Amino acid sequence: MKVVLACHGVRGDVEPSIVIGRELLRRGHDVSIAVPPNVVSFAEAAGLTAVAWGTDSQAMMDAQRDYWTCFFRFPCKPKDLERLGREIGEIVTRCWTDEAFSTLASLTEGADLIVAGYGFEQFSANVAEYYDIPLVTVDFFPTRANGQVLPLLPAPVGRAAMKAYERMSWAGPVKQVEDAQRRQLGLPKAKTHWSDRIARRGALEIQAYDEVVVPGLAAEWAKWGARRPFVGTLTLESPTASDNDVAAWIGGGPPPIFFGFGSVPVGSPADTIAMISAVCDQLGERALVGAGSTDFGALSHPEHVKVVGQVNYAKIFPLCRAVVHHSGAGTIAACLRGGVPQVGLWTLPDQWLRTTQLKRLRVGSGRRFSTTTESTLLTDLRKVISPQYLTRAREFATRMTSSTESVVAAADLVEEFCHIGRVY
Numbered sequence: 001m002k003v004v005l006a007c008h009g010v011r012g013d014v015e016p017s018i019v020i021g022r023e024l025l026r027r028g029h030d031v032s033i034a035v036p037p038n039v040v041s042f043a044e045a046a047g048l049t050a051v052a053w054g055t056d057s058q059a060m061m062d063a064q065r066d067y068w069t070c071f072f073r074f075p076c077k078p079k080d081l082e083r084l085g086r087e088i089g090e091i092v093t094r095c096w097t098d099e100a101f102s103t104l105a106s107l108t109e110g111a112d113l114i115v116a117g118y119g120f121e122q123f124s125a126n127v128a129e130y131y132d133i134p135l136v137t138v139d140f141f142p143t144r145a146n147g148q149v150l151p152l153l154p155a156p157v158g159r160a161a162m163k164a165y166e167r168m169s170w171a172g173p174v175k176q177v178e179d180a181q182r183r184q185l186g187l188p189k190a191k192t193h194w195s196d197r198i199a200r201r202g203a204l205e206i207q208a209y210d211e212v213v214v215p216g217l218a219a220e221w222a223k224w225g226a227r228r229p230f231v232g233t234l235t236l237e238s239p240t241a242s243d244n245d246v247a248a249w250i251g252g253g254p255p256p257i258f259f260g261f262g263s264v265p266v267g268s269p270a271d272t273i274a275m276i277s278a279v280c281d282q283l284g285e286r287a288l289v290g291a292g293s294t295d296f297g298a299l300s301h302p303e304h305v306k307v308v309g310q311v312n313y314a315k316i317f318p319l320c321r322a323v324v325h326h327s328g329a330g331t332i333a334a335c336l337r338g339g340v341p342q343v344g345l346w347t348l349p350d351q352w353l354r355t356t357q358l359k360r361l362r363v364g365s366g367r368r369f370s371t372t373t374e375s376t377l378l379t380d381l382r383k384v385i386s387p388q389y390l391t392r393a394r395e396f397a398t399r400m401t402s403s404t405e406s407v408v409a410a411a412d413l414v415e416e417f418c419h420i421g422r423v424y
Helices: 011-026 037-045 057-073 078-095 098-108 121-131 155-169 173-185 194-200 222-227 243-251 269-283 313-319 329-338 349-361 374-384 387-397 403-420
Strands: 002-006 030-035 049-052 113-116 135-139 204-207 257-260 287-290 305-308 322-325 342-346 364-368
Touching: 002 011, 002 098, 002 121, 011 030, 011 037, 011 113, 011 135, 011 329, 011 403, 030 037, 030 098, 037 049, 037 057, 049 098, 057 078, 078 173, 098 121, 098 173, 113 121, 113 403, 121 135, 121 173, 121 194, 135 403, 204 222, 204 403, 243 287, 243 305, 243 313, 257 269, 269 287, 269 305, 269 374, 313 329, 322 329, 322 374, 329 342, 329 349, 329 387, 342 349, 342 374, 349 364, 364 374
Parallel strands: 002 030, 002 113, 030 049, 113 135, 135 204, 257 287, 257 322, 287 305, 322 342, 342 364
Antiparallel strands: none
16 A cells, blocks of 8 residues: 655644554555655654655744734734734745645655645645545544534534634635645635535544543534544654653652643743743742753753753653643643643644643643743642642543554554545
């Protein structure tokens, strides 16, 4: 079986696709993956044949961070929002050139199936339609319209709001670029949002998170049957060179609080370290700071604060008292599997929705990162390190699908779907 995977975004966005690709490769299939240039080495380190398409995804991430920070903090500044929105549109246009389309179309020629990960799945769907081959999509949080994830809204209203957002997102630069691609492929102009087209073609829409993380969603989507299966979060859990050193440091004292912000660089590393240090000093806790995409290297910090690079969350999180993070899907899953309470400090809307779920499940707390202060962080941490949150987190861990079970389930579904070509 020849499989092409295609996704765009930063490390956490492409990891679920890489996990599926690596397992399919292990099973003897011909696997290649299209990812942003800055993520090629990450995919290759997992053993996959990787091809660059689009542009550097970090630029898109930074632009989205600036836009949504302005949107939530300064909504009364429409000119700034318009300028930042225009910058995102320019990045999208630069990213999805004819060359990017040609790369994916060429890579997919002769393939038996396309697996579209998070990030511009509509472009993979168009290529799958062109070659008339099956399409699999991979979502690590509910992206299809539903009534379960928008806070405070009744289910019908929440579902309608998500459908309205779909229509809004299918406008401007993204639609223009998609229209151009469909013309290039000789396909008729699309008249509906890509999620509707993907569903109409009978795609397999893998939900790469646990059903228990979004209570009520499985029941709402029962009509989709096997077409939207829940498999659990897909994570590599690869060991890193610093794991043993970090574990030894943790073992030399009381369990620390882990702080990490993933691929969203913090605005002021110095202020962030100072806030972390002050809060942990007041709590009498040690701090372990995962740098991610933020450069903390030149900063001095007190003895109770340790700054590290990449670590294996599956190994390190269970050794910690709590985790403070950016509400990335993979990071949240690592906390849930590890039975550790968490605080989500979000920047982007999807991160906000995941933080809301943590509160609903009573395994964590959180707020917008840009409004976080020493006082609010202290309050949030005092809440989640309380005995009731720790008990709840440990109980919830027993309900999570293991990473091994998740990848086996996902790969089995892809193989079966490729064989029959459609889910009924």
